[in-house]
Amino acid sequence: MANSNRSGDAESGNLILFFRRWLANPVQVGSIIPSSYALAQLIASHTQRGGDDFVLEIGAGTGAITRALIDAGLPQDRLILVELDPAMSAVLAERFPRLRVITGDATKLTDILPAEVRGRIATVVSGLPMVGRPLDFQQSIVDACFAVLRSGGAILQYTYSPVSPLPRKRLGLTGKLMGWAANNLPPAAVWRFTRAEASA
Numbered sequence: 001m002a003n004s005n006r007s008g009d010a011e012s013g014n015l016i017l018f019f020r021r022w023l024a025n026p027v028q029v030g031s032i033i034p035s036s037y038a039l040a041q042l043i044a045s046h047t048q049r050g051g052d053d054f055v056l057e058i059g060a061g062t063g064a065i066t067r068a069l070i071d072a073g074l075p076q077d078r079l080i081l082v083e084l085d086p087a088m089s090a091v092l093a094e095r096f097p098r099l100r101v102i103t104g105d106a107t108k109l110t111d112i113l114p115a116e117v118r119g120r121i122a123t124v125v126s127g128l129p130m131v132g133r134p135l136d137f138q139q140s141i142v143d144a145c146f147a148v149l150r151s152g153g154a155i156l157q158y159t160y161s162p163v164s165p166l167p168r169k170r171l172g173l174t175g176k177l178m179g180w181a182a183n184n185l186p187p188a189a190v191w192r193f194t195r196a197e198a199s200a
Helices: 002-024 037-045 064-071 086-095 106-112 135-148
Strands: 054-058 079-083 100-103 121-126 149-159 173-181 188-195
Touching (some): 037 064, 037 149, 037 173, 037 188, 054 064, 079 086, 106 135, 121 135
Parallel strands (some): 079 100
Antiparallel strands (some): 173 188
16 A cells, blocks of 8 residues: 555656646647556557667656556667656656666757667657747757667657648658547647658
8 A cells, every 4th residue: 555655646746747847838848747548558559669779759758658668568778768857857767767868958869869879769759749849940850860760760759739740741751640549638649750761
């Protein structure tokens, strides 16, 4: 019972932290509450992984997607988290002590990721809000991701928008809707993006 209480207290604390960070910067955080486990499972089911590949999660928040990736069998030494907010990054480091958690800007992945993982990432899972952001920000994120992805790698982006969260043609991308998590609050979609030339 004591362990259950501690788990519940930690989860409540994460919700409060997430809400406070959203109040402080709603554009950066994007959602008022963390992603549901149903959305996390949907993302995990479409994440490429295996062999010596890595999976990179950017905008990892308090770790809802992270937990599903681990539960789906992704080895923890193959998963790297990047989170800009230091308070959320500290929560991630505490929740997942075996993972590499990097506090930093996802537009600078080539600078902040270890050299040994660049070019060996199969999937970037993005929790960054993209809808309505300036095109130069979207381009910076896309370019940073593909600079560290391996050949054939992809970005999985989840969104609360009914349409593509990224302007595919303007960013040189091919995108595919992978599914909806209707019971997420709000309902969320998962999109998979690759470079247009890679899909030609």
